[in-house]
Amino acid sequence: MELLLITLVLLALSVAGIAIKIWAKKDGKFxxxxxxxxxxxxxxxxxxxxxxxxxxxxxxCSGDK
Numbered sequence: 244m245e246l247l248l249i250t251l252v253l254l255a256l257s258v259a260g261i262a263i264k265i266w267a268k269k270d271g272k273f274x275x276x277x278x279x280x281x282x283x284x285x286x287x288x289x290x291x292x293x294x295x296x297x298x299x300x301x302x303x304c305s306g307d308k
Contacts, residue, residue, distance in 0.1 A: 290297050 288297070
């Protein structure tokens with residue numbers, strides 16, 4: 244029972260921390276959300292599925308296609 248309470252408290256702190264980070268960010272957006280900007284995640288050089296930018300076009304991902 245004690246382990247369950249500790250787990251729930253840690254999960255609640257994690258969720259609260261993420262919520263505070265989103266609240267503190269402008270427009271609630273995280274910076275650098277384009278996976279295409281990471282050579283580790285995009286080894287084939289495909290365009291971002293969210294904004295359409297190629298890996299060479301590094302910058303903010305606004306979500307506009």
